[in-house]
Amino acid sequence: MTPEAAAPDPRKILTPSALNRLVRELLEGALPMVWIEGEVSNFMRAASGHWYFSLKDAGAEVRCAMFARENARLRFRPGNGARVLARARVTLYEARGSFQLVVEQMEEAGEGALRRAFEQLKAKLQAEGLFEASRKRALPEFPQRIGVITSAAGAAIRDVLSVARRRFALTEIEVLPVLVQGAEAPAQIAAMLRKAANAGRYDVLLLTRGGGSLEDLAAFNDEGVARAIVSSPVPVVSAVGHEVDFSISDFVADLRAPTPSAAAELILPDGDALARGLALAAARLRQAWGRRTQDAMQRLDHLATRLQNQRPQQCLAMQRDRMLALRERLLRAHALLHERASTRLDRSAARLMAQHPHARLEQLERRNTDLHRRLVAAWQHGGERQRQRLAELARALHAVSPLDVLKRGYAILFDEAGAVLRSTRNVAPNARLRARLADGELPLRVDDRKPV
16 A cells, blocks of 8 residues: 555545534434433432433343433332333443443332333223213222121221221121232232122222232223223222322222222222211201190180180170160150051061170181191191101111011021120130020030141
């Protein structure tokens, strides 16, 4: 090679700055925004608030930067070893000539995938109209039996039972145990929903669990569970996680409650408020009956006063005065109008006969009898209406009475201290018990063998 051939063209000589700028422009022009998943390493937070770190896999790593304005929007703080999914712009840091990614969005890798699946399923079911309020049913006002689909060992069932005992102890609560987390949980929950709905035992089904991460709540974001809720003939209440958590089961259920305790509050009637309402209704009934009685007594007193004012003695006195006046007039005109006065006297006598006090008294007695009959009929009608109302209230209370359950063949066991037994645990051999049946009690003794 000759020296002339090896010499560079002065017009094509680049400086490091120009070269780096050219490479940056080529990179940014050729590669748009990319999604990249990897493990965080060499994480550093600068005083400016910017983050500098690497994303690596088993074979390579790439330097990354995420500026303060973007990382301030994140709901989590990554650290070394965290696996993340990042949306980044490919570029070159000109000052050092180093290849890097400028991250604009980041999420935890596992949760990000779950959230995308959640949003896709949510959009699909919403397009089918499964979230529409018109499809959902109202809960019964007085449920007799509630099936709670949850973990038998979780805190959610304890919260539900605590609220149920305080709010309305007459409603039966049955725990329908399932897994609420893990790969097998969705199939178990969907199967239990179908089994409980077809059993015909429950007025309401409550699907619930405590709070957790999006991965912990994944069983309640399953399409099979959602469709089992939709197809249930029994109203379903969903109370999954904390107040800020939303799951697919919340959207398709007939009612969503923010917590298990709140679900029990929404499903069960307020026993104390019902008792206060019954007491108030009884007080109003007594007041209304008292007012009606007082009004009737006052009306009778008024009629008696009117009858007293029209007694026969007064009527006779008035008629006597009138007769004397007529007689005086007749005597004065007797000489001149004897014939005319005789005719007038006959007419006056006929009119007096028509107004005889005995006839007037009989008329008042008939009217008094009619008023008395109408008053008695009004009392009887009002009393019958109140008796019917009380009978309806009694039937409603009887419908939720535990004694009615006993008539269907159930029994309640009490220990020697009179406490209700709910488990075979802590029952010693040869212990003496009492069984409460519909028509009385039976003394029992536990076999000397260990209870099974």
